[in-house]
Amino acid sequence: MHVVVGATGATGSVLVRELLRRGEKVRAVNRSGRVGLPDVELNGVEFIRANASDADQMTEICAGATAVYHCVRPPLPEWLELYPRVQQALISAAGTAGAVLVFADDTWMYGRVDRPMTEDMPYRPVAHLGLIRAWLAEMTLAAHHRGDVRVAIARAGELYGPKVESLFGSTMFAGKRPIWFGDPDLPITPTYIDDFATTMITLAGEPDAWGEVWHVPSSEPTTARRFAELAGRAAVRAMPTTAAKALGLVSTVARHGNQVLYQFEQPFIVDSTRFTSQFGGTASDLREGIAASLRWHRQNPRRSLLPS
Numbered sequence: 001m002h003v004v005v006g007a008t009g010a011t012g013s014v015l016v017r018e019l020l021r022r023g024e025k026v027r028a029v030n031r032s033g034r035v036g037l038p039d040v041e042l043n044g045v046e047f048i049r050a051n052a053s054d055a056d057q058m059t060e061i062c063a064g065a066t067a068v069y070h071c072v073r074p075p076l077p078e079w080l081e082l083y084p085r086v087q088q089a090l091i092s093a094a095g096t097a098g099a100v101l102v103f104a105d106d107t108w109m110y111g112r113v114d115r116p117m118t119e120d121m122p123y124r125p126v127a128h129l130g131l132i133r134a135w136l137a138e139m140t141l142a143a144h145h146r147g148d149v150r151v152a153i154a155r156a157g158e159l160y161g162p163k164v165e166s167l168f169g170s171t172m173f174a175g176k177r178p179i180w181f182g183d184p185d186l187p188i189t190p191t192y193i194d195d196f197a198t199t200m201i202t203l204a205g206e207p208d209a210w211g212e213v214w215h216v217p218s219s220e221p222t223t224a225r226r227f228a229e230l231a232g233r234a235a236v237r238a239m240p241t242t243a244a245k246a247l248g249l250v251s252t253v254a255r256h257g258n259q260v261l262y263q264f265e266q267p268f269i270v271d272s273t274r275f276t277s278q279f280g281g282t283a284s285d286l287r288e289g290i291a292a293s294l295r296w297h298r299q300n301p302r303r304s305l306l307p308s
């Protein structure tokens, strides 16, 4: 039995669908109880409304699981209060069940870098969100090395695809014209949401991967300008990251998000050679991923996170 926590989010909903396709038994958890997945994706899934920071409840829900997928992403302003508690609860629940815990992670713990990001890179977070990510990763790996639980960490680059909220994931597909904070001509590595989910499933089934961090197979680096062109959008309007500070005065989410805009002022290259040379696999085709994202946005029109 596979437990997906954060099952209705961008990553979690792909995981649920893919596990079902592979004939697995799935228990799906989210906080709001709002499911919002097509009926066909619900067939055979046991949905449970629960707060992932509740260790006792998570232990009950994970009993009997072989794998627990942690795809929880609380709203940014709640990260400091909630994320460490969620991490601890899922470490403890997966450990008690004897299940492997696979954590969906990002790259904010690396901070400012001057070379492609690799899994052995030291953590030098420059913002409190990055510091929290470093803390979560250390907490997770330490639990593995203590023997409390078996874990694997999957790290994505700039995520895009249906449902994804990120500058690539939403701003590029919504609004009249894509806006980019930072330099739109710097290299950036797009990770397609399906590749994130299938990598997590691979890691759950590969004992050799446990206790380690793995970068998800991603497209060759492109640029924000090129990404918008491929999506057939109007030319990107580039804004200095300082302009985002003004948005932060009126939006709490923008105020938190501003901290990680540094990543668009440096080459954002995520090297996934380690995963592909050990387990194989390739990234989804960028054009096909963009086409699927456009289809989803047409069916689920959303306002851009930014004014365009």
Ligand SMILES: NC(=O)c1ccc[n+]([C@@H]2O[C@H](COP(=O)([O-])OP(=O)(O)OC[C@H]3O[C@@H](n4cnc5c(N)ncnc54)[C@H](OP(=O)(O)O)[C@@H]3O)[C@@H](O)[C@H]2O)c1
Binding pocket: 005, 006, 007, 008, 009, 010, 011, 012, 029, 030, 031, 032, 033, 034, 050, 051, 052, 053, 070, 071, 072, 073, 074, 075, 082, 086, 104, 105, 106, 107, 156, 157, 158, 159, 163, 164, 165, 166, 167, 169
């Ligand atoms: N989005 C990105 O750009 C990006 C990039 C790289 C890595 N990641 C990482 O990948 C992971 C998944 O991200 P995502 O973009 O797929 O997330 P998402 O679409 O925002 O979905 C978040 C999910 O977490 C659930 N959730 C939030 N707080 C919860 C709680 N306290 N208890 C139970 N469920 C809770 C939400 O359920 P409700 O809606 O019911 O609250 C939802 O199902 C996160 O660790 C994220 O940091 C994301």
